[in-house]
Amino acid sequence: MPLLGNLPELARGEAMNQVLERWCDRFGPTYRVRLGGTPAVVTADPVLVDTVLRQRPDAFRRPSIMSEVIDEIGGHGVFTAEGAEWRRLRKIATQSLNSSYLRQYFSTIAEVTARMRNSWVSAADAGASVDVLADMQRYTLDVTTWLATGHDLNSVDGNDDSLLSRLVELFPAFARRINAPFPYWRHVKLPQDRRLDATVEELAALVRFQFVKARERMAGGAEPTNFLEALVRPLEDEPAASDDEVLGNVVTMLLAGEDTTSSTPAWAVHRLSAHPEVQERVAAEAEAVLADGLADPAAVGRLTYARAVIDEAMRLNPVTPFIVVQPNHDITVDTAEGSLRLKQGTPVFTLLTYGSRRDRSRFADHDEFRPERWLDESSAPAELPYAPFGAGPRFCPGRNLALLEATLLIATLCRAVTIRAHDADGPVRERMGFTAFPTGLAVTLHRREALG
Numbered sequence: 001m002p003l004l005g006n007l008p009e010l011a012r013g014e015a016m017n018q019v020l021e022r023w024c025d026r027f028g029p030t031y032r033v034r035l036g037g038t039p040a041v042v043t044a045d046p047v048l049v050d051t052v053l054r055q056r057p058d059a060f061r062r063p064s065i066m067s068e069v070i071d072e073i074g075g076h077g078v079f080t081a082e083g084a085e086w087r088r089l090r091k092i093a094t095q096s097l098n099s100s101y102l103r104q105y106f107s108t109i110a111e112v113t114a115r116m117r118n119s120w121v122s123a124a125d126a127g128a129s130v131d132v133l134a135d136m137q138r139y140t141l142d143v144t145t146w147l148a149t150g151h152d153l154n155s156v157d158g159n160d161d162s163l164l165s166r167l168v169e170l171f172p173a174f175a176r177r178i179n180a181p182f183p184y185w186r187h188v189k190l191p192q193d194r195r196l197d198a199t200v201e202e203l204a205a206l207v208r209f210q211f212v213k214a215r216e217r218m219a220g221g222a223e224p225t226n227f228l229e230a231l232v233r234p235l236e237d238e239p240a241a242s243d244d245e246v247l248g249n250v251v252t253m254l255l256a257g258e259d260t261t262s263s264t265p266a267w268a269v270h271r272l273s274a275h276p277e278v279q280e281r282v283a284a285e286a287e288a289v290l291a292d293g294l295a296d297p298a299a300v301g302r303l304t305y306a307r308a309v310i311d312e313a314m315r316l317n318p319v320t321p322f323i324v325v326q327p328n329h330d331i332t333v334d335t336a337e338g339s340l341r342l343k344q345g346t347p348v349f350t351l352l353t354y355g356s357r358r359d360r361s362r363f364a365d366h367d368e369f370r371p372e373r374w375l376d377e378s379s380a381p382a383e384l385p386y387a388p389f390g391a392g393p394r395f396c397p398g399r400n401l402a403l404l405e406a407t408l409l410i411a412t413l414c415r416a417v418t419i420r421a422h423d424a425d426g427p428v429r430e431r432m433g434f435t436a437f438p439t440g441l442a443v444t445l446h447r448r449e450a451l452g
């Protein structure tokens with residue numbers, strides 16, 4: 001394994017995941033890097049990725065700096081908890097996202113999806129180009145805030161809500177802190193840090209306000225219609241979550257469910273804009289499945305081609321291309337070629353989807369956007385090396401919700417409009433903040449049908 005002194009190369013502006021993957025091409029699936037003074041390991045080896053992710057929470061944990069930054073802003077919850085506390089919070093979070101709750105949440109998703117469709121039809125009529133990522137952020141912000149707290153921001157319709165404009169800034173600010181060379185904000189607050197603190201305070205006040213209403217509704221025996229209510233209602237064999245646990249988990253859901261879910265359909269729109277034939281097939285399927293309106297999540301289950309489009313977009317542009325973990329103690333772990341010794345605290349960058357794009361022996365046409373590959377089980381990528389939602393006991397509990405939102409949204413939009421790339425601002429590029437997202441992604445739209 002070559003030893004690289006690499007921070008300068010990582011700081012050159014190329015998305016970090018692209019640099020790490022390029023080094024995999026050059027040095028093999030596992031190599032060491034130096035991030036400032038810290039030695040780290042990067043791996044795309046499916047055996048090693050699987051081993052470290054599965055040995056959580058006992059042998060590996062999330063990086064302590066990431067947990068500290070999130071906890072500091074009041075987001076201590078299932079994403080940052082470890083050990084016995086994580087086991088308890090994970091049960092509560094998984095329950096609040098299970099399929100029976102998803103059915104309860106569906107009317108919120110359907111309503112925001114219809115708003116987005118109307119907004120794109122209006123843009124088509126006006127002949128205006130649209131900023132895809134900004135629109136997808138408004139969409140997921142509305143869905144996630146509504147589902148997490150019961151409050152409808154309605155940013156898709158452009159409601160003037162000061163919290164809204166600042167929530168979008170939360171994620172870049174947060175990524176800046178995680179990637180900062182040292183925690184300067186604990187000593188000096190820059191204007192961006194003061195804005196972050198103010199946004200977080202406003203968000204916490206909203207959650208606390210909604211919390212009181214949720215508790216009242218649940219005390220009256222109603223069925224939960226959002227995470228907050230689901231979290232307020234205790235599990236049968238568990239004591240009720242404390243107020244702090246509920247608040248922290250709601251903020252966690254907002255953080256974990258917003259940026260990731262907006263970038264995914266944005267990348268799908270980018271791919272669709274270059275493939276009119278795929279748009280036609282998505283639209284035809286949507287017409288057949290959604291003709292009677294948006295019945296329930298089971299109807300979304302029949303949108304198999306639209307779902308394949310999302311899977312293929314995620315394969316080519318995963319929004320969480322890697323996650324980082326660190327061993328709780330010195331440990332020797334299995335790799336495809338033998339074993340690897342890791343010292344306590346060594347950051348291990350696990351590349352979650354590298355193999356599904358670079359493994360030319362298994363994916364001959366790996367660079368092509370071909371949703372059909374997901375409809376044929378024999379050619380669909382296996383779980384690893386393709387794990388865009390993570391793996392092991394801490395894999396993403398929001399996976400089904402995210403796929404439901406993205407699939408329904410793409411099908412609904414393709415049914416209403418055709419999409420063409422509008423590359424007046426130059427090529428679309430990938431950047432890495434909290435997640436990997438597209439920049440410069442604009443499209444023009446043409447109305448496909450009169451709305452029923």
Ligand code: HEM
Nearest residue numbers: 078079256257260261264320389390391394395396398402
């Ligand atoms: C396309 C959208 C999404 C992607 C790609 C994604 C990806 C991920 C990944 C890679 C992880 C880390 C898994 C691991 O450590 O093994 C994760 C964790 C998590 N995600 Fe998602 N996610 C998405 C949407 C969502 C949504 C919509 C929610 C909930 C509203 C959510 C809630 C969470 C939570 C709570 C965790 C922490 C789980 C734990 O530590 O036990 N995610 N997600």
